[in-house]
Amino acid sequence: MATPNSPLWEVFIRSRNGLAHKHVGSLHAADATLALQAARDIYTRRGEGLSIWVVPSSAITASDPSEKGMMFEPAESKIYRHPTFYDVPEEVGHM
Amino acid sequence: MYTQALNSSDGEDRFVEDATRAAAFQARIDADERIEPNDWMPAAYRKTLTRQISQHAHSEIVGMLPEGNWITRAPSLRRKAALLAKVQDECGHGLYLYAAAETLGSSREELVDAMLSGKSRYSSIFNYPTLTWADIGAIGWLVDGAAIMNQIPLCRCSYGPYARAMIRVCKEESFHQRQGFEIMLTLARGTEEQKAMAQNALDRWWWPVLMMFGPPDQASQHSDTSTKWKIKRFSNDELRQKFVDATVPQAEFLGLTIPDPGMTQDAEGHWRYSEIDWTEFKQVLAGNGPCNRDRLAARRKAHEEGAWVREAAAAYAAKRESRRTAQAAE
Numbered sequence: 496m497a498t499p500n501s502p503l504w505e506v507f508i509r510s511r512n513g514l515a516h517k518h519v520g521s522l523h524a525a526d527a528t529l530a531l532q533a534a535r536d537i538y539t540r541r542g543e544g545l546s547i548w549v550v551p552s553s554a555i556t557a558s559d560p561s562e563k564g565m566m567f568e569p570a571e572s573k574i575y576r577h578p579t580f581y582d583v584p585e586e587v588g589h590m
Numbered sequence: 591m592y593t594q595a596l597n598s599s600d601g602e603d604r605f606v607e608d609a610t611r612a613a614a615f616q617a618r619i620d621a622d623e624r625i626e627p628n629d630w631m632p633a634a635y636r637k638t639l640t641r642q643i644s645q646h647a648h649s650e651i652v653g654m655l656p657e658g659n660w661i662t663r664a665p666s667l668r669r670k671a672a673l674l675a676k677v678q679d680e681c682g683h684g685l686y687l688y689a690a691a692e693t694l695g696s697s698r699e700e701l702v703d704a705m706l707s708g709k710s711r712y713s714s715i716f717n718y719p720t721l722t723w724a725d726i727g728a729i730g731w732l733v734d735g736a737a738i739m740n741q742i743p744l745c746r747c748s749y750g751p752y753a754r755a756m757i758r759v760c761k762e763e764s765f766h767q768r769q770g771f772e773i774m775l776t777l778a779r780g781t782e783e784q785k786a787m788a789q790n791a792l793d794r795w796w797w798p799v800l801m802m803f804g805p806p807d808q809a810s811q812h813s814d815t816s817t818k819w820k821i822k823r824f825s826n827d828e829l830r831q832k833f834v835d836a837t838v839p840q841a842e843f844l845g846l847t848i849p850d851p852g853m854t855q856d857a858e859g860h861w862r863y864s865e866i867d868w869t870e871f872k873q874v875l876a877g878n879g880p881c882n883r884d885r886l887a888a889r890r891k892a893h894e895e896g897a898w899v900r901e902a903a904a905a906y907a908a909k910r911e912s913r914r915t916a917q918a919a920e
Binding site for chain 1: 626628629630675678679682685686689692697698699754755758762900903904906907910
């Protein structure tokens with residue numbers, strides 16, 4: 496029997512209490528339980544984490560890099576969203 | 591961790607591609623931007639990187655064999671635990687690298703099959719045998735030392751997933767080299783017999799390790815494009831020289847002699863080594879090294895004997911999935 500290609504999982508690790516889970520890489524595993532075990536062995540051999548998430552790669556919807564110009568244009572042109580846009584006299588002090 | 595000779599295989603494909611896109615791509619590279627998996631890239635860039643990263647991954651996996659040979663015979667529990675951890679790291683490095691290679695569009699199964707069928711290479715250094723315990727010291731000190739020289743510049747490689755994998759690998763690699771040096775130091779400070787064993791390992795590994803950096807610059811066909819694409823940041827000879835300059839004082843500290851009586855130090859302080867025997871290198875690459883057949887046979891056996899595990903895991907996952915679907919339908 497030919498083994499079907501095993502699914503790909505994305506691995507996220509919380510490195511310290513209070514930090515968000517961060518993407519660290521990916522791996523292949525037949526199911527979620529095996530994916531978690533493999534993630535522990537591959538990505539946390541030196542105490543890198545307190546918690547692991549594994550997510551099927553196929554469940555991720557990504558923006559298209561070739562359309563990043565259009566996608567992020569609204570943020571580019573709105574400099575008034577940044578605090579430095581506003582003039583506050585120096586006498587007022589830190590704000 | 592072993593990228594030797596990866597810029598010296600089959601001929602290069604020159605595809606006529608959209609000139610504007612190619613120019614925009616090169617401009618991104620020149621601006622030191624990282625290329626990510628879904629970005630447009632020239633087919634030859636994709637092909638070169640798939641070859642280099644997958645061969646690098648194969649080298650990590652095959653590299654477990656010569657060292658694994660000594661796990662059960664390590665001289666103490668401390669040495670055994672360290673060696674076991676090192677071999678586990680090599681496996682981890684192989685897996686990070688396969689994952690990076692897959693982002694270029696080949697499946698894990700295709701990549702592994704290419705290695706098992708002999709179509710894709712791994713570093714020729716692993717075709718040499720580990721005859722004594724001192725060889726484990728020499729591998730850590732020299733082979734991992736050479737690998738670090740190669741890999742540090744790869745942390746800045748233009749392809750994002752490869753560069754990120756290299757950063758992880760480099761962080762872990764330094765333990766490998768230090769544990770090897772410690773083994774050599776212990777032997778070198780031991781009995782006459784132990785010192786002779788360390789010297790013998792250095793004698794056997796020195797020249798193959800210099801070959802790890804690949805053919806001399808004049809003979810290397812792929813360097814130009816790899817340099818232009820910022821996959822390669824230093825030439826083979828530059829990296830080899832750096833390695834030799836770093837290693838000579840370490841050998842002196844150990845009280846061991848590098849097996850190159852013609853070696854001299856030039857006015858700038860560089861250690862100039864003698865001519866490398868490239869016929870040996872070509873022979874090993876062609877499959878005629880001392881252990882080529884053993885290594886491939888061991889990988890094939892492991893792959894075949896693990897087939898039932900992969901099948902069982904897939905069957906179990908499929909069963910659970912179909913139960914879940916049936917329950918959802920109720």
